[in-house]
Amino acid sequence: MSQTLIAALQNPALYPHPVEGFQVIETHISWVILTGPYAYKIKKPMNFGFLDFSQLSDRAHFCAEELRLNQRLTRDLYLQVLPITGSAQAPQLGGEGVPIEYALQMRQFEGGNLLSTLQANGELTQAHVDSLARQIADFHRAAPVVPDAHEAGTPKAAMAPVEQNFEQIRPFLTDKDDLTQLDALQAWAQSSYVRLEPLLALRKEEGFIRECHGDIHLGNATVIDGEVVIFDCIEFNEPFRFTDVYADVGFLAMDLEDRGLKSLARRFISQYLELTGDYQGLELLNFYKAYRALVRAKVALFSMAPDASGVERAATLRQYRNYANLAESYSAIPSRFLAVTSGVSAVGKSHVALRLVEALGAIRLRSDVERKRLFGTQTAETGLYDASTSEATYLHLHALAAHVLRAGLPVVIDATYLKADQRAAAAQVAESTGVPFLILDCNAPAAVISSWLQQRQAHSDDPSDATQAVIDAQQASREPLSETELLQTRRVETHESGSLDTLVQQIRQRLPGL
Known part of the structure; x- marks a missing residue:
């Protein structure tokens, strides 16, 4: 019929x-x-x-x-x-x-406006990814919490589809190297589960299991009337939709990385974290990315007809191996570091930090964002930048940095770090977590800083409320870097693109695993 x-x-x-x-x-x-x-x-x-x-x-x-x-x-x-x-x-x-x-x-709507099509044509932009991050963050905040009594989101429920992937993939494989890789991936998934089980349980208790989308990737997002629109959520299976928000986040990040867009994936994660503050779940990211990559690998095998020719089977296996290799990449131990920016407001510190996000996979922690998360929307005149709020903000930044470093990721803290004791506290975080420490001494001519400040105030979309008066006070009270600190410092001329390129190259030379 x-x-x-x-x-x-x-x-x-x-x-x-x-x-x-x-x-x-x-x-x-x-x-x-x-x-x-x-x-x-x-x-x-x-x-x-x-x-x-x-x-x-x-x-x-x-x-x-x-x-x-x-x-x-x-x-x-x-x-x-x-x-x-x-x-x-x-x-x-x-x-x-x-x-x-x-x-x-x-x-x-026009199929040519799908983000997957725009990406294939080289037309996917940072603005598209930033819009996705904002929409997903807002969506997750508003999404209903799955009730405690519901099994969805328990550690066992989170692990069940991960194990199912391995059970369903294995019968399709005959090559010894493929089977060895699959065994290693399963062992990593199982050991990760043991390590992450307390966090998975905590996420359930604290309401991070929500009625999510379940299928966020570039093929399910399009541009309509100039705006990015996410569509086609999972409606047919509640457990696929009732998940930790990081399962949604991990799917899109994996999809971007599968398409060779690592810098955009990193930008997406950084923007999402700054909007939600959900650093607690960051340790789950690679676990969910690997799971999503193996779902794609499995689907590739499922699509192979029983009577497939040798050429068709080889093509399917290439597709499978690409996804399996991507999943394996998430099991690698990354090189970690802690970098802090040092410089007055509007000198370009955020741009420097974002470059480390996109080029090196660092997680950016922004003092202006976290300060407002702690203290709301007070202004500079009502105490947002006074000594007590600044001290509390730096304590919070350092606690977050330690958490992210223990999750296995490098960190760049975007803050002024004009005081020696602030920099010493950050150095102590690096020492306690066993990672290299770097001070990024950010500089630009006064006229450039003033121009950037005016641009920022005109657009009114920056989290910083710093004024010229605040910048002048920062310049006057800035404590110079000590001789010891200078050994850990890289000077960055923020108005010169070549200075940033050199910085990234120097960090890569020092930490080849990045």
Whole structure:
């Protein structure tokens, strides 16, 4: 009936709007009929275990769920669920009578605006990634917390699909090297689980298991009317959607890295963390990225036909190995370091720190962001920059830095560090965690600093409230670097791009694992 129905629905007379032409997109779980202004999505009567659309009532329910759930991240994209009545040979869309099927009506958009397509064409920008970070952070903050009584998000529930990946992949492999790699990945996943089990339990207790999207990648995001829109969440399986927020974050980060966009993946993680402050879960990131990479590896194997030719099988195995190698990369122990910026406000410290994020995979901790997270939106005139709030801010930054370093990641703290005791406290964090320490002495001509300050104030989108008066006071009270500190210092002329390039090169030479 299904193929007959899809063919019969390609009749302009059935639609209450102009039809520019018909195109049918078929996936393993649905058909999407494109008409020009609108798209109509019809679910296939399939049962894959993790997904059951076999009964008409199931398809009706999940069409309604898809409409409801995608309203959370879209506006005027998912429109309504329409019953299809009549017969497969002579259907009526939204007609009277007993439904024979259901269609989800959506606003049609240009496939060329998918972020995956923009990326393939070299048109994906930092602005797109920043928009994704903002939307996902806002979405996760607002998403309902999964009730404590629900099994979803418990350590065992988090580990079950990880183990399932290995069980389902192994029968497809015959090559000794592939099997050896899979065994090593499984051993790493199991040892990681043992190490992370207390954190996974804590995340459940503290409400980080939320009703997430479940399928965030570049193929499920597009540009509509100039804005990035995330769509097509998981509606058909609650456990896939009821997860730690880091499962969503890890999927997009893995997808970016799979496409060779490491710097954008790092930028995304950094922006997300600054918006949410969820540094506690950072230790889960590689665990979830590896899981998502192996899901992709498994899907590649599942797509191989039983009668695949030798050429087809080789192509599938190449795809599998690419994802398996990506998963393996997440098990590597990274080179860690702690770097702090030192310089007055508006000298370009944030730009320097972001360069270390994108080039070296550091996690950026920003004093202006964390200060406001601690003390709200006071202004410089009402005490946001007084001695007591500054002391508390640096204590908080150093505690976060120690946590991130113990999670196995390098850190750059974006703060002024004008006082010797502030720098000494940061050096103590590096010593206690056994990592190299670096002071980035940020400098620029006074006229450049003043110009950058004016630009920042004009745009009003920077977390810093520092004024020229604050900068003048910082210059007057700045304590010079000692001879000992100078041995740990790299001078950066923030107005010269070559100075930053040299800095990155020097750190890479000192820490080859980056």
